[in-house]
Each structure stands twice: as C-alpha cells, then as structure tokens.
Amino acid sequence: MTTVIRPADELLALLHREDPLAATALGVRGYDHQLPDLTEAGDLARKADAEDIARRAAGLDGQDDVTRAVVVQQAMALVARVDARLVEHTLAFQLTSPAGALLHGLPQVQPVGDDAERAHLDRLAAIPGYLAAAAERHRAGAAAGRLPLAYLGRAAVASLDQYLAGPDPLRKPTLSGSRAAERERLLADVVRPAFARYREVIDTELVPRGRPDEQPGLCWLPEGGAVYEALSRVHTTTERAPDDLHRTGLDLIEELAAEYVEIGSRVFGATTAEEVRERLRTDPALRWGSPGEVLSTARETVERAERAAVGWFRRVPNGRCAVEAVPDNEAPNVSAYYNRPALDGSRPGTYFANTYRAEERERFTAEAVAFHEAVPGHHFQLALAQEVEGLPKLRGLADINAFVEGWALYAERLADEMGLYSGDLARLGMLAEDSLRAARLVVDTGLHARGWTRQQAVDFMLQHTLLSEVDAHVEVDRYVEWPGQALSYVVGRLEIQRLRAGAERALGTGFDLAAFHDLVLTGGPLPMTVLAEVVGNWTADQLQHASGSTRRSGAWPAV
Template structure:
C-alpha cells in the first residue's frame, strides 16, 4: 500500500506513518496539515472514483490491486456535476493555505491549481458546449480503444474483468445518452456531418461479425500471450466475450444509432461554435483554456495569416532550389511534390509495416544523438504502433499515448496509415520528433516521472505548453542537424505551416463564421496536405474548438523565452539548462513559464556576478 500511494503521489510523510492517527487526519480532514497532502489527496480520491483512470495510470496492478479493472466509469450528468462541485470546494480549502507558510515549490503548485480551478469556475456555464459522441474521440470509439490499449490481460482474472466491463457498456452508454439529451434540450446539437460520421462508424462497428470485432480479437490476442492458459479455458473466455458483445455491446451501440438517426433532422450544416446558445462566449473561454493567454480570436487569426505568409515564402525557396516549378503559386508547387511517387511507400501491408519500422529507426537515431541538449530524459521507453483500423479513417495523422505511471506500459506513438499518400517520406522525421523524441514522449514521460511534484502537476493538461513543446521539438531537431536534407526541412516547415493554418481555420470556423467547406478549401490551398488529412483536420477543429490554436502559440512562446535567455546570458547560456527549466515543473500556463524563465535568468546572472 505504501508503494501504491507513493506512486500515486501522496506525500512521503503521510506514507511513513500510514495507518496511524496522523495519516488518518491527512486523508480525512477537510484541511490536512501539509499542503501537498491536500492537493495529492484531492486528485487521488477522484482517480479512485474513476476505474478507467486507474487502469490508464496503471499503478495499482503492481501492488496486486485489480478490482477496478472490472468496472467502467459513472458517466451520468449528475456524477459530472458532483465532480465539478468537489473541485470547486477544493478551491475554497486551497485558499486557506497561506503563501507565507508554503515552500517555493508548494506556492507554485498552489498557483497552478488555482489557475485550473478558477478557469473551471469561470467556464462552468459552458461545460455542455461539446459533443461527447463525435468522430474524433467520442465514447463510441474511445471505449474499444481503451479496452484494446489500456486493459491489460495477463491472467484469467484480468480476462474476467474484461468480460465484466463488457457487461457494463449498456449502463455507461445510457448515461451518455442522458447527457446528450440534456444538451439537445439546451440547443447544443452537433453539425449534421458529425452525426453522419458517427452513424457510419457505429453501423460499421455493429455490422462487423462478432468474432471479428476489435473487442473480441483484442482479447483473443491478449489471451494468446497468457502463459500456462489451457486452450479450453481460453475458448470459454472468448465465448463469454462473444456472448456479451452480441447481448450487451451491440445493443448499446444500437441505442446510440437510434438516437442519432432521430437527431439528424434537427442538425444543421453550420459548423462553428458561434451557432450555439452563448457560443461566442464559449469559444472565448476555449481560447483562454487552450492557449493560456488572453489573445482574442481576431489576434490569433491575424497571427496565423502572418505566419502562413512567412513560412510559405521559405518553402517556396526550397521547392525552387529542388527544381520544382513555383511560378503558378504555392498550392500547385506542393501538389507537384506530393504527386511524385518517389516519396511514398507501397500501398500494401508490407509498405505499412516498413513505415512503422522506419519511424522507430528515426526515433532511435535522435534518442542517441541529442544527449548534449538534455539533462532530463525519461526512464521509460517508447514504441511505434498503427492506429487501430476500425477508427483510422476519422483519426488524425498521429497521436501519442502516455506510458503507465509505474512504467509497465511504454509511451506509444500511433501512426495513421489509412491513406498511404498521407505519409510522404519527407514528413516522417518531423512527425516522429513531434509525437516521440524529443517531443511528447520526452515532455509527458519526464513529467510523469517527476516524483518531487504533486500528482496533478505530473499530469497537468495545459495544451499550449504540451503541444507548444512538441512543435518546438520539431524546430530543435532541425537546429541540431536531424533534418539535413532540404526536403526533410521542407517537411518541417510544412508541419509548422500546418499549425499556422490552424490558427486561421479554427478562428475562421468558430469566430468568423466560416463554413466547413471554406475551411477545407483554405487548408487545401495553403498546406499541400492530402485531402483526406485536411478533411479529418477541419472536422477535428469543429468538435474541439480552440484546441488547434495552442500549438503555434505555445511554440512561439518557448522560442521567445529561449531567445530572451540567450540574449540575457550570452556565453553563460546552456541549452540543456534551459530545457531543465522548461521541463522540470510539468506542464504550466505560459505566463507562469515566462516567470520561471525570468527567475532562471536572474539566478544565472547572480552566479556569474559572484
């Protein structure tokens, strides 16, 4: 138990005396004596009420505790309201800890916690301005993905827990339906294309023969790796899965299908958040959340337009130097490049497998070559996987999945291989650096391993920092010589251009009332991306308002801070030390990161003066 709570982040003192009166006070009292015990306890208690979170974190299993793996979360609106009220009540207690009584680290933790809690309070009026069933990350695809990637099966008990979770799908989906109907009453209905996408996906899911469904095949694969499992017992477990998919899972999906079929007539074609009640205010709140700035939609839109012009100019120079005709403009030049078969793998299973192997090779290479730039490095490894076929058509080009908290599951870079033309060879390095090393894997895995920090800071969700770091990592890799070929650098610039275009398109959709088609046309004309990727991206921005603006805003801030430190410190500047400052505190709001870099500059100057 001590090890379990330590991994969860509970303070060392309370672990040492666990079982005594003091520990009981720290766990049950409204205000524990120690600040860190309070913030850790608040998040750990919430995690213990979310069996899916516990499975994802993966720290209880090593202590022999597995009962949570037999349950799914309570997804009811009442439970969501209860969790919000719990957090807002925690803010009240948090404010009773005086800054003068806290260490410097605890004061920073208090500041970060208040930033999050204050935003939750300000934005609670907009908590239903979302689409829980959507083509990107809705529960209809998240549940099978969770069972495949997070639910570990190493024993018969684990497999029985897997079956128990299949039994609970109907209950969970009915709770989601309750939330969907609440949104419908408030006038929050997805655009028609979102409904079309999820209906297509769910119909395909239930039309799949049971023994070919990912919930069955995933369990079969996991059981095949369980040592000592008798074939008869394995077949009994698989028969149990087959029966539950047919009697529990498919009926749950049919309930969603019936709801969205009747909702279809109420949906419109307009895509932006502006069309919903209080939609403009909700979008302003989304921009504050995702950028951790007060930039207006207009400021972000104009920043994007400026960056698009700058980056396209650099790309046109490279294209011209490579002998590609550019007089007709940017889009035709990129189309000429992207139509060249030299830059694509064979459209076969073997070609796709080679892509995964080459991504791993790229990551292994940079992992060995950037030691001088980092003092902090993650202890856990990472691997490259293909996005599951059942959801890759509507998934982004790639994404990163964090490792288990105890290191039992590595970090994973998932690549979308649905459209082979979406993976030109000249873009692969940049994508690997963003999702893997030194991008998301370095930042997220390092944060999770920072044992001196409270638990919530090791998993804090500040998108501008997290995605800004990953985009900065692409730039850093280029600076360090890992994209030496001109077309590899073009791939880097195309990825940065993509994030600049996002500033324009996201604000265009949600603030300037662009249609979905306008956004697709603009993105096609200004990125040179495959049309399948453009459509998936634009539809992502529609169901995740504001999130796409975080990348470029965060990257530009980190570069600005690095330039500030270089100018102030001159020869004293050390890149690895700067990266320490950025990475050693977990994800942060950008204004807090700004202050910490200023503090670092002041310390270095003081040391030099002495």
C-alpha cells in the same frame, strides 16, 4: 498543517474519476471497473468538487506556488469542461465523443491478473448505462438548442454501422480462457445491442434536427461565444482573444511562404510557395512504397534522435520510445499519435505511426511527425515528467495542452537545430507541419468565433496546407468537435521560443540550452504564465550566480 500536496492529490483523484479509462491507461489502479459518468448530476458534482479544491489551494499562498498554480488551473479547466457541455453535441470524433472514446480507449488497456480481468468485464457490462446517459445528454442538449452538426451525426452513424458489422475491436485486450468466453457473451448480448440502440438515437432523433454545414461552430449555439472564449483560455493558458489568435495564424502562414521558397528552390527549383506545395501534393514519388517502409522509417528516425540527444538534454527518460502501427480499427480516421508509458511499467511510451493506405500518404512529413510525437517531442516530455522524483503526481500528469503540444511543436524546430533532418525534402515536411498548425489557429477561430461554414474551413486548409481533400475534411471535423484544442500548438511553441530567446539575451555566453531544456521538462506540464515565471526566476538566478551574488529566494521555484 495542510499543504498544497493534499488538494493536488484530491484533484488528481477527481480527474481519474472524470476519465477512468485514462487512469487505467496510465496504470493507476482502482478505476479499472469504471466508465465516465456522463450524467449532468455527475458533471455538476465534479464541478463543485473542483471549485472547492481550487478555492482551498488558492488560499495556501506561499506553499510551493508552482504546484498551487497548477492545481488551480487544472481544477478550473475541469469547471470549464463541465460548463462547455460538449458531451451534448459531440458525436463523431474518436477522442471526444462518447462512443468514440470507448472504441479508442478500451482496446488499448491490458488487464494483468484475475482481479483486473474481472474489472474489465465489469466495465464492459457498464457500457449500456454509459451510452444511455450519453443519449440523454444529447436529448437535453437538443432541447436547449445545442444540436450536433448533422453531417457529423451521419458520420457517427456510419462509424457505428462499421463497428456493428465488422470485427469487434473490443475483443482486445487479451483475456484468459474463461474470461475471454465471458467477454464474448457480454459483447454479443449486452454491448453490441447497447451500441445499436445508441446508433438509433443519433440516426432518428439527432440527425434530422442537426445543424447544417453552414453552422458548424460554437458561435451558432446558445452562449457559444462565451464557451469558446473559456475553452480558448483552457487550451492556451493565456488570455489571448480569438481575434488575436486568428491574426497570429495568418501572419505565420505569410512568414512560412518565404521558407518554402528558400528550401523549395533547392529541392524543386520552385520560385513560389504555392509551386512548392503543389509539387509536394502531387508528385507520386513522394509517397510511401509500403506500410513496412512507414514503420522502418519511423523507427530509424526515433533512434537517430535518441542518439543525438546528448549535449542538447541533461536528462532523458529511462525508457525508450516504442514504435508501432496505428491499430487497424482507428487507422482510417486518425493521424499518428503518442501514448505515454503506464505508471506501473506495464506499457512503454509508444509512438503510433499510421500505415493505412501507405501508398497514398506523403513520406516527406514522416521525420517531423516522429520528432513531434516521439523524440525529442512528447516522449521526452511526458515520459520524463512521470519519472521526476519529488513532484506531486499531478505535476507529472497535468493535461496542459499549450505546454504539451507547444513543446512537441518546438521539438520539430529543435530537431532542425540538432541537424536531425535527413535533407531539404524532410525540412519541407517540417514546414508542412508548421503550415498545418498555423492554419489550425485560423480555422479553429474561424469556425467557432467568426461563423465560418464547414466548406470555408476546408477550403482554407486546402489552400494553405498540404492536406489532401479527404484529410482536410477530417481535420476540420476534428475541430468542430474539439473546439480550442487546435490553438494550443502554436501558442505554446511561440511562448517557449520567446522564453528561450529572453534567457539567451539575458545570459549571453552563459546560456546553457541543455539546462534550459532540463528546466522546462523536469517541472512537469505548466501553464504558460507559470512557465514564464519559472524561466524568469531561473534566468535571474543564473545572472546572480555568475556575478557571485547570493541566490535569491523567489515566490516561484524553478521546478
């Protein structure tokens, strides 16, 4: 008899084919020679496969309903990505643009053994075809009126010029002697000329026709409004409309003002939220002294959180979280981030702290960022999901942003409950991170649903967050080219907090927070609607157990 495991496994293989670089980074073998197929034919074939998998999974009602729901959601998210056609006009952001994804992803994989090294060289040799396909998609998009933002086209050209003129990040990872020599030949004769040709397409064909700064959002593109609503559903796994999300962001910013005053009055003697933010923005004593200080603080913060986890979590990952500096070639354009461990054990879960121009960066957000990216945030969440036995692999690896980013943002506030912040200054850093995520709701919906200009979005960020002007531009440009992702943080956190509060009210003194965390984390990433069902059933089971009733059987198992 067919079970839901079969479509789950089929979908996971399809997702690996969609992004072979991510498969390699996870330690999944069999894709190490491949690059993503950016052609429209490839996209449409994957869309048809995803729709077929979703249809078959939906028909398996009653068989592991949580897994079935994850399969359907992940399959339809792939369909939405194809329909969005973002590849046609995304040029600059390192996680979503064709060139950026290569320069970000390839240096981070480490082939082990002769076969893996050979596959890595085959992947490098495939770069010209990959970039040629990207160029064709850009041309097709332009012909259909889906043009990139001219400013980001110029930024992409500048980034490619920097790549072509500087040390080549694709000289990583380490290869053995003969393979290293072959890579040098490929880079010189094949890869760099392909990047140069791609750069010319952007510079000569796209930038002159690109959209002005006054039209950065999807709403300015054909069918852009519908595309944005679909991407909003993918990233939030809810039906919340952009207008509702916009208002939620504004409400949260207003609520945070009172917290700024409460804590800031103790730290600075300030009486308004703006006074607190201005002091945090401008006080040179609140900057780092050196790159080494950034890393040592990150490591100490992660270790402190690991020690405190007992009593708050029943289960934690087997592997500890490593801490490293963001690679030099990425550091000017990214913030801190986390990479989950490889499934084959070749790489630990790693928190990358940004040490670039450390003396110009604020130190007061360091603890909140570490709690978000590492412990008890992404590391506890993503590494543990991969270790849970008995779950289909898709459940441990599902890319459900509202769950993934929602938990990490929840972890920043949970760290305050756990007494992990070193003092009020670090707690102001927590508020600064909250302000950023709330502002992202407003800016993302402003750009893509309300027709905001790029400057409007930057001005809002500068007024309501602690970002520098440079960082505010980077932040806005990220969401011009990654529409909807910004919505996932706050929506996910609010839902986790809502579910926890509901369980606490229902269970009273019988509520076990560590058990709640265990429930949330050991089921793998889940859509918010499914997580609500899981927590609701768990709460009902706890009540029945406390009253001595027999455990009911529900359609939604706890994990």
